[in-house]
Amino acid sequence: MIEAQNLTKRYGSKTAVDGVTFTVRPGQVTGFLGPNGAGKSTTMRMIVGLDRPTHGSVIVNGRPYAQHAAPLHEVGALLDAKAVHTGRSARSHLRALAATHRIPNSRVDQVIEMTGLSSVAGKRVGGFSLGMGQRLGIAAALLGDPQTLILDEPVNGLDPDGVLWVRQLVRGLAAQGKTVLLSSHLMSEMAQTADHIIVLGRGRIIADAPVDQLVGSATATTVRVRTPHIPQLQAVLAGAGVTVSNSEPQLLDVTGLPIERVGELAASVGVVLFELRTMTGSLEDAYLNLTREDVEYQTDAAAGFDPRAVLHGGAQNFNQAPAVPAPPFDQNQSFDQNQQGVNR
Numbered sequence: 001m002i003e004a005q006n007l008t009k010r011y012g013s014k015t016a017v018d019g020v021t022f023t024v025r026p027g028q029v030t031g032f033l034g035p036n037g038a039g040k041s042t043t044m045r046m047i048v049g050l051d052r053p054t055h056g057s058v059i060v061n062g063r064p065y066a067q068h069a070a071p072l073h074e075v076g077a078l079l080d081a082k083a084v085h086t087g088r089s090a091r092s093h094l095r096a097l098a099a100t101h102r103i104p105n106s107r108v109d110q111v112i113e114m115t116g117l118s119s120v121a122g123k124r125v126g127g128f129s130l131g132m133g134q135r136l137g138i139a140a141a142l143l144g145d146p147q148t149l150i151l152d153e154p155v156n157g158l159d160p161d162g163v164l165w166v167r168q169l170v171r172g173l174a175a176q177g178k179t180v181l182l183s184s185h186l187m188s189e190m191a192q193t194a195d196h197i198i199v200l201g202r203g204r205i206i207a208d209a210p211v212d213q214l215v216g217s218a219t220a221t222t223v224r225v226r227t228p229h230i231p232q233l234q235a236v237l238a239g240a241g242v243t244v245s246n247s248e249p250q251l252l253d254v255t256g257l258p259i260e261r262v263g264e265l266a267a268s269v270g271v272v273l274f275e276l277r278t279m280t281g282s283l284e285d286a287y288l289n290l291t292r293e294d295v296e297y298q299t300d301a302a303a304g305f306d307p308r309a310v311l312h313g314g315a316q317n318f319n320q321a322p323a324v325p326a327p328p329f330d331q332n333q334s335f336d337q338n339q340q341g342v343n344r
């Protein structure tokens with residue numbers, strides 16, 4: 001469990017995190033969303049004591065991170081996959097971390113296998129691709145079999161197999177009762193992975209709700225009707241609180257009426273329907289609606305885009321079997337044989 005109270009971080013005149021209060025609960029995956037510069041990474045760094053709050057506090061599993069005697073067993077964090085000694089092999093990097101907590105080498109081998117790094121475990125980290133570095137960061141986060149995991153953009157640079165693996169991994173960890181806080185800019189992926197979402201905008205919390213609730217409240221539900229009798233249907237639908245848009249021939253999108261009522265009104269004037277269905281918004285729609293005012297670094301395209309117009313259909317058990325085996329690398333494709341490309 002992560003509990004933040006009035007957490008604030010200022011860098012000079014810049015307020016990166018502005019009095020946020022939230023709880024990240026065990027047994028579920030909590031997605032941490034927000035535009036670039038919203039304060040997600042700063043918040044995550046404060047959770048693990050890498051940044052000191054200007055005001056407020058944050059505790060993990062009941063106490064500040066720095067007060068845990070064996071933090072790797074409490075909190076596993078992937079914050080910056082590049083923060084690794086490039087001259088070491090993946091295995092020696094993990095063994096060095098493990099030695100700080102008397103974690104046995106057998107656990108190192110286990111997390112190497114879990115993260116699909118077996119074939120490159122002896123290679124220097126300096127030659128790892130971005131995706132391999134991410135896997136190594138996830139391996140390090142899992143090393144102490146912690147109760148709480150904090151993963152900043154863990155799927156960044158992963159191939160589709162890797163993205164699927166991370167999704168299954170974190171879902172499995174949450175199912176074991178662990179607390180998982182995960183940031184990502186991939187909304188479709190987050191929609192499939194998270195149970196609960198916290199959205200930050202300019203350092204403040206914009207939303208903190210279960211995914212379904214967030215999508216339901218931040219997007220409009222539309223009834224889509226396909227009929228050859230558009231004018232007759234439009235005439236009968238016209239009324240207070242009903243919005244009808246006609247984006248294509250034979251197609252109407254109706255907001256403000258339940259699907260049953262649209263069907264009844266069509267029947268009342270003898271209009272034949274070829275299609276009648278409810279279209280709910282996506283997490284991406286909800287996110288874009290929520291953060292429209294809070295995007296600091298905005299492109300013209302994003303500024304002019306109206307998302308509302310687009311609706312789419314515990315215990316330290318080192319012997320625990322890996323929940324989801326990771327797909328191995330194609331070593332020939334992913335590994336920089338010349339050891340030149342650091343974190344490509």
Ligand SMILES: Nc1ncnc2c1ncn2[C@@H]1O[C@H](COP(=O)(O)OP(=O)(O)OP(=O)(O)O)[C@@H](O)[C@H]1O
Nearest residue numbers: 011014015016034035036037038039040041042043
């Ligand atoms: N060490 C620092 N010194 C000064 N400003 C900083 C520092 N770290 C972060 N900031 C600023 O604080 C704000 C929040 O940054 P942060 O990296 O937490 O955002 P973020 O939500 O993680 O963004 P992104 O999605 O781009 O990773 C930004 O304006 C950033 O420039």
